[in-house]
Amino acid sequence: MTTKTLKHMLTLEELTPTDLDELIQLALDVKHDPSAYGKTLTGKKVALLFEKASTRTRMSFEVGVVELGGYPLFLSGNDLQIGRGEPITDTIRVMSRYVDALMIRTYAHGTVETLAEVGSIPIINGLTDTHHPCQVLADLLTIEETFGSRQGKVLTYIGDGNNMAHSLMLGGALSGMHVRIASPDGYTVDETIYNKSVALAEATGGSVTLYTDPAIATVGADIVYTDVFASMGQESEAEERLHRFATFQVDGALMAKANETAIFLHCLPAHRGEEVAADVIDGPQSLVFDQAENRLHAQKALMITLLA
Missing domain, CATH: 3.40.50.1370 (Aspartate/ornithine carbamoyltransferase)
Known part of the structure; x- marks a missing residue:
């Protein structure tokens, strides 16, 4: 090995x-x-x-x-x-x-x-x-189990350009996946990590693309992923973030834009009614507890x- x-x-x-x-x-x-x-x-x-x-x-x-x-x-x-x-x-x-x-x-x-x-x-x-590399190893394991392969799969991440977005870009790029990151203006990913991910994806047949419209980013996705809008240490920004991210909730209408076989992932803990609707995270497309086990x-x- x-x-x-x-x-x-x-x-x-x-x-x-x-x-x-x-x-x-x-x-x-x-x-x-x-x-x-x-x-x-x-x-x-x-x-x-x-x-x-x-x-x-x-x-x-x-x-x-x-x-x-x-x-x-x-x-x-x-x-x-x-x-x-x-x-x-x-x-x-x-x-x-x-x-x-x-x-x-x-x-x-x-x-x-x-x-x-x-x-x-x-x-x-x-x-x-x-x-957050260990979380993404579990995420990629979940994707591999579900689809039999990671290569070529479209992963759309909706939300803050945080540690999860960064590690998903890197892990997705290494896997030859097409990673889409949809974040509001001012909350996008680190430019250096994005550039590294793009370079990795070029070598594996994947891609990494940034969006500001979650609806466009979700069309045809195989995996729809989100995280809390305010991470630990950002509690003072929570109210402002809820306002700025109001149109970035993963709900049934957004999931309908993904492929019929699409799965929903969340690194947990989740705030139902904020970054994700309850009927999505608790619905049949959600694999969040398999993901947590992994x-x-x-x-x-x-x-x-x-x-x-």
Whole structure:
């Protein structure tokens, strides 16, 4: 496997299209025969550091480490000395002496970059304000399961040009998918990440296109995806964002513009009546809970690749 050379998972840019294919296939194998991998991480200790609250990330990683035979060590940023000003560089040097890998869910993406540069253990980005690669691995696994292939599929993301949009652009481009991002003016994606995604897509036969009209972006889509309008740390902007994103709700009328076989995805948590209508997220096209389960299987595949 070429992924044996994988050292960290920070953005998805660490992967080639072949690496990604191998990870998705491994995730499918792990999901279908979990007992075959039950001792893969025997003796391995994985630190799980949370500076941001979490439901799915914490549970899926903690359960995943246990199911692979390893030992998860939950850490809260408030409980460590970094909460009192210890440099993150000192913290990771110490961690590198104690554990075999670190998964961190934090704010600034520069934090995970520093950890990877200074530490001597694999670093997994469980979420930053800029990227959410583990979620997108689960998303791509869900798409692969549903359609049998990711190549050529049209994924329309409706909403804020946030960490989810960034990682979907990168993961979709690596998969040879056609990614459409529809955001209001002033809330579009990072230009540098967009340009990187376009370059990746050119090499895989995919594409990445930006829209300001969600209706146009959704026509003919195979996957319709959305996220909350105000992410953690943006609570003060929530009211303004609700106003600016008022026409970006994924409802039945918008889903009708997608293909008849289209699926609806959401990284959760969801706010019914805001970014998505209840009859969509709770309807027959929604795979959000399959998608949430796949966090477990995709992340187990990632940890096997990094640590086994």
